[in-house]
Amino acid sequence: MPPVIGVFDSGFGGLTVLRELRQALPAADYLYFGDTAHLPYGAKSVRTVAKYAISAAHFLEEHGIEMLVVACNTATALAFEDIRSAVKVPVVGVIEPGAERAAAISKTRKVVVAATEATVASHAYQRALEQRGMQATEKACPLFVPLVEEGWVEHRVTEEVAHIYMDEVFQDGARDADVLVLGCTHYPLIRPLLRRVVPQSVEIVDSAESTAAKVVELLDADRGQGAPGDLRCYATDSVEKFRRLGSKFLGCPIQKIELVDIEK
């Protein structure tokens, strides 16, 4: 029987992870939880993020998932252990797979991680990379998420902002870094733009891709092959907005979206 996989994010960004998962394991059934009433997590505290993430994890567990993907860098960075101890099913975050992939391809052993303020402040990527003998420079890019949500994925303003953030880090602190990890699930949408902005010698690692690869590794991949499985989405705020914005991230229309309340 195909697996039932739960995917959790603060909003729409995790749909880039879901998109990769559906390509790798099309027959699986997916339950996606977007905690849109509380987004963005990027500027919130550990305590607050953990509370919301655990409520969402419980909700998905009660709905029959056999694996949970925390498709949110901030929630993974701030609350991964809290989430893992709160549920019975195996939990995969986005940070370890991204760090693993970066370690596998870097020659200089120096990596830049672009992420939200909260992910950077947690230093979760730094720890994961240092454990693999890498040196990490973390760069908070708080304007990337609103620019992506404005739809300016190919826009001169976004390119200018990307230059400001990336030049700062690649010209100053991390001249010989040869990998850029996209440590936020919104960033894959501006990957082509970032490709033009960062030095050509730098490889871009998309943690959405690496996370999907990790899930395939953990599950029996054969179980995920066959006719396309079901996708149900749960949002804590406007279903209409989820449909509109979410489809951009997923790359195709979303049919089943249900409004849920996890504040009880």
Added chain:
Amino acid sequence: MPPVIGVFDSGFGGLTVLRELRQALPAADYLYFGDTAHLPYGAKSVRTVAKYAISAAHFLEEHGIEMLVVACNTATALAFEDIRSAVKVPVVGVIEPGAERAAAISKTRKVVVAATEATVASHAYQRALEQRGMQATEKACPLFVPLVEEGWVEHRVTEEVAHIYMDEVFQDGARDADVLVLGCTHYPLIRPLLRRVVPQSVEIVDSAESTAAKVVELLDADRGQGAPGDLRCYATDSVEKFRRLGSKFLGCPIQKIELVDIEK
């Protein structure tokens, strides 16, 4: 006895209203509630915004305020009547005072309102202005809040974004508008920049200023004069971040900040 005034916002922006209030009524005691765990309201639904706003209003009422200022354009636009019916004290929002001021100074009877997506979608400013015989063009400027929070209040990127938003509206839809209403409490921080970007013939109305003037009109202004009153702030997320960011909006350091939880 000096009045006790409650000021509510989704985050820090309402502190620009508080700043104006403290100048007008220095002796009053102020309780400021920043619902930072749920910010920003700008992209959330009516139902969600009303729920949070009412919880905050009840909290402030239980703490002894005699007037409530909803210093948040989105909450005023989406939930003003809900908030007013939920509490016993008089409630002042930010939209009516801003619209009143615009109507008082416009000669062409055409006004542009810059605001968040949710405020624009509600058309609350349009209604308030039309009731006063004005024609309103509403413009959503979703990148202004993150740019202000990034601290880029005098930055070429912010100026470029402002040009994109403002040129679109003043060169196309609203050529002969002579007033720009700042329909979001974050925008006063980029007022000098906006002054350079919009046509010189356009007057800028800051709804924070107009709201403070309205409160003075409703209260006995003499009661607010004298030695500076007390300010206590309540935040639903990180006190440290509130202290850091909030001080920029208020224009001076904030001493007393308490973490509160309104999700019960």
